[in-house]
Amino acid sequence: MKKYFLIFALSFCWINLVKASDPAFEKAMTKQIQAMETIQTLEESQKVSNSFLRISEAQPEEWLPLYYAGLLQIESAFRFDVNQDQALEQALEYIEKAKNIAPGNSELTALEGYAVMGKISVDPANRGQSMTPEAMQLFGKAIALDKENPRAVLLMAQMELGMAQFFGSGPEKACGMARMGSDLLRKEKEKITESYILPTWGQRMASQFEKVCQQN
Template structure:
């Protein structure tokens, strides 16, 4: 009986190890992450999104492929002349799927707040009262889940700056958050190597917020 249990434990350990170190998954993710850097139009963006979604179909226990697909839809909405509401809605649908795969994940929560902020930017006059508090609450949750997440702090800084500019108030809080964000990015950069698959975006946004403090 003990021998059978030992054999079963070894089998589980082997399976876990195989899934934890999947060269095909890692290679596919690296290829798509690299492709993200070459996007110049909505069509190219959608092609990379589709690539991430194909990976997500195969590795349905991984949150990162769906996360990156949601991120690209969000960035495309900000960057290109597209139906912004439609893109943000698609991004929200994707990030909600990622949330089911990995609940209470700071990165997923931060991106969810970013999408809400995008929806708000489409029509701030009519959406501000509902969406501004929701975005702030979502960024606050992301920071609470991981105080070392530079994107959570940076997005909160962006939101604070936007609100300060809208209401004509001081930008001190936004500037303080941006400085913390840049400190966190410096810590994160020390961990990044060629095998790093986790999100690294956001430093430019923190620098943009800080530029409004001069």
């Protein structure tokens, strides 16, 4: 019985390995991830987002295309003249679909917290008290799922900084977390190759923290 179980387990791992190294999927993802770096307008953002959604339709078992489509919606809410709540709700919809594919995923959990944090920033006076615990809980969960996820740590630091500014306290705790996030980004950079399609963003946020923390 143990022999058959082992054969089944090895077969399952091989199937997942083949799926994970699908060259057509990796090529399509790499192309759109590179396109993300050059986005300057809302139209360009929508075009790349739609491309990720098409990849998702072709590969419904993959969570990454929906992740990046969600990330683009969040970034659009901050960068462009859009209905911010609508963009953030769309992001949450993509994230929820991706979570059904990959439950307990640290990157998706952190991204969900990022979207909630965005919704707080739209109307902090009315949403801060009720939604801040939700965002903090999501970032805490993302860190618990993967303590080496720099985005989860940096986003938690961002929330800590916002609360410190609101209550008039010092940024020491936020800056400490931000330094941890920056260290994790440097560690992550060592394993990034041209075909690496997992999330790697966060350097811009880390650089902004460096300026804030140097002033205090």
